[in-house]
Amino acid sequence: MAPYTLRWGIISTGWICTQFTQDLLVDPKSRSVSDVSHKVAAVGSRSVESAQIFINKLKSAKDDDGWSWGVNNGLLDDTKPLGTYDEVYNDSDVDAIYVGTPNTMHHQCAKAALLAGKHVLCEKPFCLNSAELEELISIARSKNLFLMEVVWVRFHPIAYALEEVLRAGQLGKPQRFFGDLSFDNKMDTQDPSSRLLNPSLGGGSLLDLGPYPALWAMLLLHRHPLNQDKNPKLLFSHQTVYERTGVDLNTRWCLEWKGLCQGLLSTDLASFGLKTGSIVLQCEHGDLLIDYPPYRAESFEIHPKPDLASDKEGVQKASRHHHPIAPGNYGMSYEADEVARCIRDGRQQSDRMPWEESLLVQGWFDQIIRDGNTKLKDLRGTEGQ
Structure with a gap:
C-alpha cells in the first residue's frame, strides 16, 4: 500500500522554516517510516523572488545533506514560490500549513490558514496569550481541521x-x-x-x-x-x-x-x-x-x-x-510524520500534543x-x- 502523502505549504523563509522543510525532504525510510511521506507544495514569502531563493537554496543540497534525497527524487520540482501568505492558504494543492513566522504573527497566520480550510502546524510559542489560542482551537473544532503546536521533542x-x-x-x-x-x-x-x-x-x-x-x-x-x-x-x-x-x-x-x-x-x-x-x-x-x-x-x-x-x-x-535522532534528520521529521498520520486518520489533535496541554x-x-x-x-x- 502506498504511503499517505501530505502536501505542505510553508509560511515564512527563516532559519526554522529551513530546518523543517529540509526534514520534509529526507527519505522517510531513514527513520524507519513507510506509512506516510511529505511533499512541499508551496512556499510563501514577502515576494516571489524571496520564496524562489528559499527553494533554490534547498535544491543546492550536497550529496551528504539529508534532504538531498528529496531534491534528487523531484520533491521540489513542482514547489510554487508565492509572494503572499494568502496565496499559500488558498492553494488547492496544499493540505497543511507550517507557520514559522515571528511569535507575534502566529495567531493571525494560523487563523487565516484554518479559515481557508487548511490543517495547521504552528511554531512555539503557539500564541501570545490564551485568548488567541482558544480562538484557534474553536475554529479548528468547528471546521474539523487538525491543529497542533510545534513541540517536536515529544516525538523524538x-x-x-x-x-x-x-x-x-x-x-x-x-x-x-x-x-x-x-x-x-x-x-x-x-x-x-x-x-x-x-x-x-x-x-x-x-x-x-x-x-x-x-x-x-x-x-x-x-x-x-x-x-x-x-x-x-x-x-x-x-x-x-x-x-x-x-x-x-x-x-x-x-x-x-x-x-x-x-x-x-x-x-x-x-x-x-x-x-x-x-x-x-x-x-x-x-x-x-x-x-x-x-x-x-x-x-x-x-x-x-x-x-x-x-x-x-x-x-x-x-x-x-x-x-x-536518525541520521540525516534534524529532528522535525518525526513531528511532521505525526501530523500526516493524524490528518490521514481524520484526527483534529495529536494524543501526544493535545490542545489541553498547549492551553x-x-x-x-x-x-x-x-x-x-x-x-x-x-x-x-x-x-x-
Whole structure:
C-alpha cells in the first residue's frame, strides 16, 4: 500500500522554516517510516523572488545533506514560490500549513490558514496569550481541521524511551524537578530590533526558550503514570528585565502537581545551561538527568541516590542511555510524520500534543507575563480580529 502523502505549504523563509522543510525532504525510510511521506507544495514569502531563493537554496543540497534525497527524487520540482501568505492558504494543492513566522504573527497566520480550510502546524510559542489560542482551537473544532503546536521533542526517540523508563517504575515516585534552557546570547552586542530583544516581536527568554523546560515538565511530570493532577498550579515566578529593550533577560517559575511534586523551571539569555543535567527528575529510588540541549537531547543518565541515602530496592548503578535522532534528520521529521498520520486518520489533535496541554502551558506564560514587569505586558493579541 502506498504511503499517505501530505502536501505542505510553508509560511515564512527563516532559519526554522529551513530546518523543517529540509526534514520534509529526507527519505522517510531513514527513520524507519513507510506509512506516510511529505511533499512541499508551496512556499510563501514577502515576494516571489524571496520564496524562489528559499527553494533554490534547498535544491543546492550536497550529496551528504539529508534532504538531498528529496531534491534528487523531484520533491521540489513542482514547489510554487508565492509572494503572499494568502496565496499559500488558498492553494488547492496544499493540505497543511507550517507557520514559522515571528511569535507575534502566529495567531493571525494560523487563523487565516484554518479559515481557508487548511490543517495547521504552528511554531512555539503557539500564541501570545490564551485568548488567541482558544480562538484557534474553536475554529479548528468547528471546521474539523487538525491543529497542533510545534513541540517536536515529544516525538523524538528519547521521549519514547523516557516514557518507558517512567512506566517501568524503577525510579519510583518523583520528588522534585529542575528544567532549564539557557544561552549566553551576548545581549549587549545584539541589535535591539532583533527578534529576541524586541518586545513588539514577543522577544525575551520566556516565549522563545520557555516552551522547552515546560515540555519536559509535561513529559516527565504531567504525563507521569502516578500523576493525578491535571491542573498543576503556578506557585510563583520572577523575571529579570533587560533594561535596554524591556524584555525578560531571564525567567524562573515554580509549578506544583498536587500529590506528586514541585518543579522549578528557568530560562536565561545571559548564561549557558549545564551540559549534563539541564533537565533533572529526582525520584525516590534514583535520579534522571537529561543532556543539553533540551530542545534536541539524545542522551540521558540514571543515577543511584548518594550513599548516605542508600536504597537497597532502588537504582544500584549509574547507567547512560543514547537514543539518537536518525541520521540525516534534524529532528522535525518525526513531528511532521505525526501530523500526516493524524490528518490521514481524520484526527483534529495529536494524543501526544493535545490542545489541553498547549492551553495549560500558555496559561502559565500568561500569568508569568502579568506578574512580571516586562514590556510584553503591554503586548495585545489579535484574537477577534
